[in-house]
Amino acid sequence: xxxxxxxxxxxxxxxxxxxxxxxxxxxxxxxKRSRKLRIFKTLMTTRGTPISVPHVEALNMxxxxxxxxxxxxxxxxTAWKVLLDHFSSxxxxxxxxQFQAKLDSWSDREAxxxxxxxxKMGKAVGxxxxxxxxxxxxxxxxxxxxxxxxxxxxxxxxxDLFLGKKVLPIWVAGIQGQTNGTAAQAINKAE
Numbered sequence: 164x165x166x167x168x169x170x171x172x173x174x175x176x177x178x179x180x181x182x183x184x185x186x187x188x189x190x191x192x193x194x195k196r197s198r199k200l201r202i203f204k205t206l207m208t209t210r211g212t213p214i215s216v217p218h219v220e221a222l223n224m225x226x227x228x229x230x231x232x233x234x235x236x237x238x239x240x241t242a243w244k245v246l247l248d249h250f251s252s253x254x255x256x257x258x259x260x261q262f263q264a265k266l267d268s269w270s271d272r273e274a275x276x277x278x279x280x281x282x283k284m285g286k287a288v289g290x291x292x293x294x295x296x297x298x299x300x301x302x303x304x305x306x307x308x309x310x311x312x313x314x315x316x317x318x319x320x321x322x323d324l325f326l327g328k329k330v331l332p333i334w335v336a337g338i339q340g341q342t343n344g345t346a347a348q349a350i351n352k353a354e
Contacts, residue, residue: 198228200288206281211303212311213277235287242280249276274298
């Protein structure tokens, strides 16, 4: 057996093994990119509703999926940490006469930080959006805003009702077989 025959035998044996290992590395890399891309797309599609459950879940996945040593991903983690810190620094005292101005300023800063995070995340997954586009180019129909406001009002009202802060108003429009004047008298007699 010559050296070239030995090399050929080793190549025949190791070739398929190496090919399988390379294929596994490629699949793992594609899977990681796919998870990062899913987070980015979720944050992009829900950026008009930042308190929605999918948006918050995607934000909370950033540490897990973007925690590598690559410089662009470190930028994502840094931007996320800055935004996360900002979330806990909003104005709290609603009795402060400057509360609304402080809240507006805080919200504007949050929008800038959120756009910076999406910008850095986009670069990490291969998209190049500018921060102005990320901040301003959001489609959020007025009807969705009204529906969210109504839902929030209803939830808060029900909570206040259960806590005894509000009462449920009830009007008697009429009792069958009674006229309006005698309906009130019938109710008073029943009490």
